[in-house]
Amino acid sequence: MEPGFPSAIRVSGLVKSFGAVRAVDGLDLEINEGECFGLLGPNGAGKTTTIEILEGLQRADAGSVELLGRSWEKNEVELRERIGVQLQETQLYDKLSVVETLSLFRSFYRHPVPLEEVMSSVDLGEKRNDWVGKLSGGQKQRLAVACCLVADPQILFLDEPTTGLDPTSRRQLWEILNRIKSKGRTLLLTTHYMDEAERLCDRVAVVDHGKVIALGTPAQLIGSVGGDQIIELATDPPLLAEDFEGLPGLVRVSSNGEGARLTVREIHTALPALLERARKKAVAVTRLVTRHATLEDVFLNLTGHRLIEEGNGPEAPKVKRKTRS
Amino acid sequence: MTEHPLFQLTLCRFREFIREPGAVFWVFAFPILISLALGLAFRNQGPVRIAVAVVEGAQAGAAVVTIEKGGVLSANVLPEAEARQALRSGRVALVAFPGREARFLVDQSQPNSPLVLAAARDALERGAGRVDVLDLKTESVRGAGSRYIDFLVPGIIGMAVMSSSIWGIGWSLVQLRTRRLLKRLVATPMSRAHLLLSYLVFRLALAVVEVGALVAFGALVFGTEVRGSYGALAFVLLVGALAFAGLALLVASRAENAETAGGLMNLATMPMFVFSGVFFSSDKFPSWMQPVIQALPLTALNGALRGVMNDGMTLSRIAVPLAILGVWCVGCFALSLRIFRWV
Numbered sequence: 001m002e003p004g005f006p007s008a009i010r011v012s013g014l015v016k017s018f019g020a021v022r023a024v025d026g027l028d029l030e031i032n033e034g035e036c037f038g039l040l041g042p043n044g045a046g047k048t049t050t051i052e053i054l055e056g057l058q059r060a061d062a063g064s065v066e067l068l069g070r071s072w073e074k075n076e077v078e079l080r081e082r083i084g085v086q087l088q089e090t091q092l093y094d095k096l097s098v099v100e101t102l103s104l105f106r107s108f109y110r111h112p113v114p115l116e117e118v119m120s121s122v123d124l125g126e127k128r129n130d131w132v133g134k135l136s137g138g139q140k141q142r143l144a145v146a147c148c149l150v151a152d153p154q155i156l157f158l159d160e161p162t163t164g165l166d167p168t169s170r171r172q173l174w175e176i177l178n179r180i181k182s183k184g185r186t187l188l189l190t191t192h193y194m195d196e197a198e199r200l201c202d203r204v205a206v207v208d209h210g211k212v213i214a215l216g217t218p219a220q221l222i223g224s225v226g227g228d229q230i231i232e233l234a235t236d237p238p239l240l241a242e243d244f245e246g247l248p249g250l251v252r253v254s255s256n257g258e259g260a261r262l263t264v265r266e267i268h269t270a271l272p273a274l275l276e277r278a279r280k281k282a283v284a285v286t287r288l289v290t291r292h293a294t295l296e297d298v299f300l301n302l303t304g305h306r307l308i309e310e311g312n313g314p315e316a317p318k319v320k321r322k323t324r325s
Numbered sequence: 326m327t328e329h330p331l332f333q334l335t336l337c338r339f340r341e342f343i344r345e346p347g348a349v350f351w352v353f354a355f356p357i358l359i360s361l362a363l364g365l366a367f368r369n370q371g372p373v374r375i376a377v378a379v380v381e382g383a384q385a386g387a388a389v390v391t392i393e394k395g396g397v398l399s400a401n402v403l404p405e406a407e408a409r410q411a412l413r414s415g416r417v418a419l420v421a422f423p424g425r426e427a428r429f430l431v432d433q434s435q436p437n438s439p440l441v442l443a444a445a446r447d448a449l450e451r452g453a454g455r456v457d458v459l460d461l462k463t464e465s466v467r468g469a470g471s472r473y474i475d476f477l478v479p480g481i482i483g484m485a486v487m488s489s490s491i492w493g494i495g496w497s498l499v500q501l502r503t504r505r506l507l508k509r510l511v512a513t514p515m516s517r518a519h520l521l522l523s524y525l526v527f528r529l530a531l532a533v534v535e536v537g538a539l540v541a542f543g544a545l546v547f548g549t550e551v552r553g554s555y556g557a558l559a560f561v562l563l564v565g566a567l568a569f570a571g572l573a574l575l576v577a578s579r580a581e582n583a584e585t586a587g588g589l590m591n592l593a594t595m596p597m598f599v600f601s602g603v604f605f606s607s608d609k610f611p612s613w614m615q616p617v618i619q620a621l622p623l624t625a626l627n628g629a630l631r632g633v634m635n636d637g638m639t640l641s642r643i644a645v646p647l648a649i650l651g652v653w654c655v656g657c658f659a660l661s662l663r664i665f666r667w668v
Binding site: 085093 | 329330332333334336337340341504508509510514668
């Protein structure tokens with residue numbers, strides 16, 4: 001980090017336990033002003049607990065948190081004015097309209113942004129008089145984001161902003177968040193979608209079991225896989241790990257019951273050699289996929305388990321977690 | 326002014342109430358319907374004549390006229406067997422055998438048998454020419470304030486203030502928590518005092534309308550009246566509403582879901598519906614229960630309301646129930662603010 005470059009968020013040695021469970025286990029972070037920073041990790045990795053401690057809604061057992069050079073203990077009133085918070089799964093008043101909801105939230109701040117400006121920043125101007133209960137999932141989420149924008153905060157906290165949304169609504173929300181980013185605001189978001197992190201975030205911290213296990217730009221992290229191409233292969237009968245030894249440009253092999261996943265440097269040299277071996281072994285290829293490495297592969301390599309477990313993709317309803325506070 | 330958070334929060338209370346038709350029904354229509362139903366069922370119909378039977382015979386007709394002249398009894402002529410049967414089944418209170426050797430048949434187990442006997446004897450004696458010795462004058466007064474409906478209306482007002490505070494404040498706060506909206510509000514610079522005040526301001530305004538409607542209804546339909554001052558009535562309502570707001574806050578202070586909250590609210594209100602003298606006087610319970618019953622906030626509120634509305638009492642004469650409400654109010658607020666779960 002460049003000396004003198006201002007930090008928006010500085011966290012060190014954060015620890016938080018719930019009974020015997022250590023949700024956050026010695027977490028450190030330093031986030032620059034104007035940066036869009038992602039906490040990437042599976043459900044239960046400690047992302048929500050971490051972000052709620054940063055938002056001053058939960059107390060850490062140990063460690064320190066500094067926002068804009070200030071602490072929650074001494075500057076709560078000022079910090080509340082200067083940050084915006086979107087919580088996971090907040091349901092706003094169903095029977096209030098968009099305008100009424102935003103007017104309510106605006107009234108809490110000393111220097112609110114004009115109502116029209118807030119509504120147009122999330123493209124909800126046409127829905128201004130609709131009741132919240134009548135909005136679609138994507139519109140509700142945009143309203144939730146608008147509620148944190150009513151005072152033009154310097155830091156915006158977003159906890160899983162697109163979980164449960166359809167692909168179109170996700171892209172709309174990404175566009176809105178990119179606009180906020182371009183105004184030089186600091187964003188901290190949690191997500192378990194690698195594509196979201198790749199598309200929005202300048203830097204990403206991969207979190208698992210309450211610890212940061214990797215930190216860098218999405219490109220750096222993907223580069224850390226060693227090769228940036230992935231081949232997924234399934235054959236009948238399956239090939240064994242030793243069958244892949246000596247393939248040109250091979251970095252890593254992992255296999256499970258269904259097939260093998262090979263990390264390679266160059267598709268065009270590895271793939272012909274691979275198919276040649278399959279032919280010599282006289283096995284039938286049942287599935288073959290080649291693609292660029294993603295943060296998902298980073299996570300898989302680091303932890304040996306997937307970010308999103310089967311049946312918990314973008315379209316699957318999120319299992320409600322017990323609130324812990 | 327319209328940008329002030331307390332104004333916006335109170336407006337929010339108003340909107341969530343008015344946009345929930347069920348809530349409007351329970352607050353306004355339900356208390357009025359229940360007073361109407363009970364007021365009609367237990368209306369006072371004035372003096373009722375008590376039925377007696379005269380056994381068939383030559384002088385039966387004359388006996389009927391004489392007995393009814395007394396103004397207390399109504400008589401029918403029946404064959405002896407039927408008359409005895411009517412007495413056994415309680416349809417008549419007395420059987421008279423007219424004639425030279427007149428006699429009466431009564432059932433001693435009927436509570437009014439001595440009165441009926443005296444009235445029948447009196448009527449027949451007068452008919453036979455007895456002259457009264459004393460010149461007794463009777464003056465009649467109108468019985469307003471002593472009818473069942475006069476007892477009922479203050480009780481219904483007390484019940485309505487309790488229900489609308491407990492459910493209106495408690496339920497709404499628990500909803501805020503289960504929807505994670507409370508946490509969202511706490512994450513803004515909103516003053517927590519403003520949020521709670523918005524509930525108080527709105528509920529007090531609502532209580533004025535709600536109680537006004539009940540008092541007007543009672544006056545128009547049943548001729549009930551407020552004998553004390555409206556200022557005293559307003560003060561009693563203010564203290565009562567604050568006490569129940571405190572209780573509502575306490576009930577809602579930790580509950581994390583609607584089921585728990587609903588159970589706690591029923592637990593808090595149900596005993597008071599029974600013991601606190603809403604539909605019948607709490608004096609009917611044995612004396613060993615009285616210290617507890619008298620300490621309940623609804624008993625205190627109903628006592629104070631009846632004192633002002635029916636007995637025209639001033640505030641100083643209802644100081645005891647007002648003090649009980651005050652203790653509930655301060656105690657509940659102090660405790661719930663200490664244990665309230667904000668996030």
